[in-house]
Amino acid sequence: MEVAIGSQPVLVLSGLDTLRQALVRQGEDFMGRPDLPSFRLIANGQSLAFSPEAGDAWKARRKLAQNALKTFSIAASPTSSSSCLLEEHVSKEAAYLVTKFLQVMEEEQSFDPCRYLVVSVANVICAMCFGKRYDHNDQELLSLVNDSNEFGDVAASGNPSDFIPLLRYLPSRSMDLFKDINRRFNMFIEKIVQEHYATFNKEHIRDITDSLIGHCQERKTAGEDTNLQPSNQSIIAIVNDLFGAGFDTVTTALSWCLMYAASYPDMQKRIQAELDQTIGQERRPRLSDRGTLPYTEAFILETFRHSSFLPFTIPHRTTKATALNGYYIPKDTCVFVNQWQVNHDEKLWQDPSAFKPERFLNAAGTEINRTESDKVLTFGLGRRRCIGESIGRWEVFLFLTTLLQQLEFSLAPGEAVDLTPQYGLTMKYKKCERFQIKRRLPSNGSL
Template structure:
């Protein structure tokens, strides 16, 4: 694939070191939706454009489902993470399927104690009610509060309820330590690891890498402690949460095909690590953006309130089953995801075999970046040019007059 020329050893790092998503978008305008840049000494395939990304990740999903073998990934769950492991073989697929099954079963399982449609909804609804009370209390006492800190703790509580069957108080030091670990992980991982792309740096001392290793060790220890507690109180007749579900599978004397997905204690810890970490930062960030948008656009906030009051009333909290009757609220949520683009890139992908994309030959084990920000930006530009948008704009102008 085409791409810009880089410097020896550094490659195109100097062009990409600030606002990487904007720099790659500018380059894609020149070189196309499939281009190659060099980060350090490593060639990286950059995919832009909705059709190209859909072709790679959906239609040719098997070819692009791998993860690159980056040194920093080896320190996440001791290299056994489902999300970051370069392994994409049959054993990995079977364990991923098991993790998805455990997560799904405890998400959609009926709630035994409330009118909620499922356990996940019950946990979210209870935590949301507490969060609103917390906001009101902080406003009354301090007249201000750290929005993100409250949201992160609440999101962590929902995930703890699903994975560990317990809810923490917001001031609980154990929970706060996990929240801080999550924040530290995001900061260190977001800053990047040059040694992933410039091999010679792996032999030099790196303060950032040492911090990264320590964060992963502490998080692993936290999950390990809870898994051990679950083992000591496990009852196969009473599966309490996702961890119990995984332990139950581990203790089954399966034969035949299932023998390949037998889980050790260590593997259970790694799967719980993945499930816990997957929704931790992203969900909290999405909620933060949502609340900041409705604060910035009070007219939108008012319409959401009117729809909720008209459709649901104030006697009960919203439920998942209300989704079909709340089109404006759902439109706001989807637009927030598109407009904010708070995750400009996915976790890097890797090709599992040599393949062809848009007429270009892509070798096996090629590191792949997906520029989601560029897709959102381009689709917005197309939308603004479409007839439906222009009609709506003219209608809005006439209404205001």
């Protein structure tokens, strides 16, 4: 359907077939981004995710970001028994969280796990991007990660002033905040990138930032087409994108997983029984366990579907005049992709408002039904699909299984939980300070 937001017509796409047709089969036609004033503030207008640019230089930068992300997540870990670097980073942070949760629980009797989750998840992407881990009390990191909520509120589906030009001349608290967050974010990343330049050694690539700098220098030496070469500024923008996308989505997904686990204790017990039977207590979960924990995987998929914490993708734009399902769509039309509708479509899901992980399992409950799981939309589709999708999924799996293997989550007695999502770029539930946890006693697999 078409709606008018202010002075701008916006096309809203719903329905799985329509989305696949537009974003996959006609991907080139729908891969643009609208040139919104608020988007120009992100990473100084150089953001891969938000930039209206979609030409060869953009494709080269996206490929570069993808390769760097892959290298520093699935690369073998030289120092531990983990199967890859991502597993090593997540295992360390998850082990830290177990200790931290138990300590906070003892002191406060109930608490909000999200404020600790966000720093641990940010630390995983920090380890990959910057080769360092921050203390949970580090003020610089804390202020940045906590500001990400404000960022999401403004970036959700554009700011009113993006669509009503007159508003750009009026004072706006949310826009001032948005500008300030982006300025501080850029400064934070820029400082780290400059430090990397100062200590760069091409024989010893430490992290994603080093990898991007090295690639930049190699290209210059090889004298490749300068228009396609990433500049120092675009390195900062790529790191900014990876860091920004790398923690808010995963934190939100994990916080929903814990909320559903606490709200549905029988499901939590079933995940723990599966963990006890498959892994036991002697070792921590690994990425290689994913295929052998079907119910856990189904629970995560149902969390993604039911919460639909990414209700819309970042807005798209048509790159040329095109036709979709028999309708003419002019060039430069702003397009909203409605993932929430697909995840709650009664034609696709039986009783979509119920939380039922079993819907993703085969009849025997031993395997994930891939036809069903492919219908869940979280990370977009087509050319602009999130480049960190597989890493995000792995992180959620590893954090959740490590926490549930050792801890039992519940809500304080009499606590009525409001699972209505708060609208934003990622939808979160209302702040809940009433989580309680206790350590699980080692069992003999008879849970």
